[in-house]
Amino acid sequence: MGFSEINGNTRVCGLFGYPVEHSFSPAMHNEAFCHLGLNWVYLPFAVSIDKLKEAVTSICSLNLVGVNVTVPHKQRVLQFVDELEPAARIIGAVNTIVNHNGKLIGYNTDGQGFVQSLASEANFYPRGKKAIIIGAGGAARAVAVQLALSGLQSLYITNRNQEKAEELAWHINKSAATAISTIPWESNLLEQSVAASDLVVQATSLGMSPHVDQVPVFPFHVLTSQHLVYDLIYNPGQTSFLKKAATQGSRTMNGLGMLLYQGVLAFQLWTGVKAPVEVMRYRLLQQFDPK
Numbered sequence: 001m002g003f004s005e006i007n008g009n010t011r012v013c014g015l016f017g018y019p020v021e022h023s024f025s026p027a028m029h030n031e032a033f034c035h036l037g038l039n040w041v042y043l044p045f046a047v048s049i050d051k052l053k054e055a056v057t058s059i060c061s062l063n064l065v066g067v068n069v070t071v072p073h074k075q076r077v078l079q080f081v082d083e084l085e086p087a088a089r090i091i092g093a094v095n096t097i098v099n100h101n102g103k104l105i106g107y108n109t110d111g112q113g114f115v116q117s118l119a120s121e122a123n124f125y126p127r128g129k130k131a132i133i134i135g136a137g138g139a140a141r142a143v144a145v146q147l148a149l150s151g152l153q154s155l156y157i158t159n160r161n162q163e164k165a166e167e168l169a170w171h172i173n174k175s176a177a178t179a180i181s182t183i184p185w186e187s188n189l190l191e192q193s194v195a196a197s198d199l200v201v202q203a204t205s206l207g208m209s210p211h212v213d214q215v216p217v218f219p220f221h222v223l224t225s226q227h228l229v230y231d232l233i234y235n236p237g238q239t240s241f242l243k244k245a246a247t248q249g250s251r252t253m254n255g256l257g258m259l260l261y262q263g264v265l266a267f268q269l270w271t272g273v274k275a276p277v278e279v280m281r282y283r284l285l286q287q288f289d290p291k
């Protein structure tokens, strides 16, 4: 349906963030609603930090089905929802809220989106596998927790700010059986951790457009065709990190799949309907051109 068909029965969901102008989510979700003929609409809401509480309260007052939550609200919003699903609680961040008859449930589909993209696009399942993650910011946290909850055997974490890596390790240790070790930033120990890993996740912002030449210090020579190397960055589509990994024969993936599947999972939580994944992927790709 088009906007001229919005009527009294239209279900409304959206995005709370600040800013929201550059988000790809409205186009992705509205395309999916349109494709399935659902009388739904997804709207961007620019919510400043001091208005977050009021905005969350308005989900019930306005009878919104739910919202996505993005920067800078993902952590702060935790205190305003009624219930948290386990991954959101352990990650300490919410990116999706569902309005269940006036009760607001906070989910985090970022990490689940990452794991889903591994399964759907690389036939890679974390159970029993070993991984190393470079970075310990918000995205790394969601990915690391979800890998651990998905049965990863062991995880190495390295981050410029070592304290953040230690804190993340401690957090995961409380909730999952995965063996966690932290590796000092740029240390020689990286070589053996990478050699022992099946999956390498680049989760820092180094290499993100426009700073496309930035790359974390990393022992690329240790990579082989047995490694799957995933950069969470989706712009550019192929970072310098992925290019270097590819020259070693490793399989590589960019962050588009994580972006897509976090949306797919949110869509399914709100509508209860199977999301049209390829329609959503196509709409995302139309919005930028991964090289």
Ligand code: NDP
Residues within 6 Å of the ligand: 110, 134, 135, 136, 137, 138, 139, 140, 159, 160, 161, 162, 164, 203, 204, 205, 206, 208, 216, 232, 233, 234, 255, 256, 258, 259, 260, 262
């Ligand atoms: P955060 O700001 O929370 O974390 C940034 C991370 O990058 C930290 O680990 C930080 O280290 C590290 N970092 C930044 N600058 C440097 C530097 N100069 N040298 C070394 N390390 C550095 O950001 P997010 O976790 O939200 O995002 C990280 C990346 O993931 C971004 O590129 C983002 O685009 C991508 N992303 C992708 C998503 C997807 O759906 N594909 C979703 C969300 C994010 P330190 O702690 O030491 O500062």
